[in-house]
Amino acid sequence: MTESGGTFSHRPVLLDEVLGLTGRDGERFWVDCTLGGAGHAMAILERAGDQARLLGLDRDDSAIAAATARLEAVAGDRAIVVRSRFSQVDEVVQERQYGRLVRGRYRVDGLIADIGVSSEQIDRAERGFSYGRPGPLDMRMGSEGETARELIERLSVNDLATLLWRYGEVPRAVRVAAAMKEALAAGEAETTTELARAIEKAVGSGAKRSHNPATLPFQALRIAVNDELGELERLLDQLPELLDMGGVGILITFHSLEDRMVKQRFAELTQGPVLPRGLPITGGRRANFELAERGAGATEREKGENSRARSARIRAIRRIAWEA
């Protein structure tokens, strides 16, 4: 399915896998933490039927505008759209009393987060995510916070190098960090393409390289500018208590740092309580959640049709008990 209504263009990844995790029947409450072009959201609503509802979040104004128009047309007041970071999803759900009141809090049947940038964000040069076409050194998904340019200017070479290594495993990170800062100070990195050229100059163009030398530095900057790992961590903290019995939490990630975080947290949630060593085990050690999806990637066919799907992984948990 390709979503291209209005001017917003983004094709949802792993859609069959997502729909395979959604139920069909009755009144169901869904949360989409990353609406984007509402591709997943609309497919979930369509699949779940007339009684299903969806609360959708995004931090990006253009995604909010596109998703609102699309969801209004197909779901009317069954869909609510809120501009918010997903690290605040629990606050949004409880404040709006969205879902079912169970055990003292509002809970839902499904939550999905398809984390990362949308094709729309990457493709619009003025957002500053792309090193292929000239744009400002911005990279913010929302409108608040520090831009990539401000971040590079504020950090020392060493701190910038640490960031590049931590979020991008950028080879020769100190050299790249120094080149970035020097180019910026000399007025030679006013745009994304100029910054990319400065990086290439610092590390050499390398005929055998499989990707542009700016790929990993740009990824690292984007993760830092948007606090992507902090956002994910806080979402994972809130997810378990948002799920009603049978409720499913679906996470789609695009690089190994995020996937590792999701994998570890889901393993903890599905392994049951850790008892002190030597304690006699009476009556089993049941976890509150089971793994519903263990990290599948896209099929070769989907990867061929949509290059964004190449690195996507899907993991999911389902609530199966209340108290372990």
Ligand SMILES: C[S@@+](CC[C@H](N)C(=O)[O-])C[C@H]1O[C@@H](n2cnc3c(N)ncnc32)[C@H](O)[C@@H]1O
């Ligand atoms: C990959 S796109 C989602 C595409 C969507 N699933 C679809 O099918 O159209 C990711 C979206 O998540 C949003 N996003 C990323 N991090 C976010 C965060 N921490 N809070 C809220 N939205 C976020 C981005 O602005 C972007 O619109």
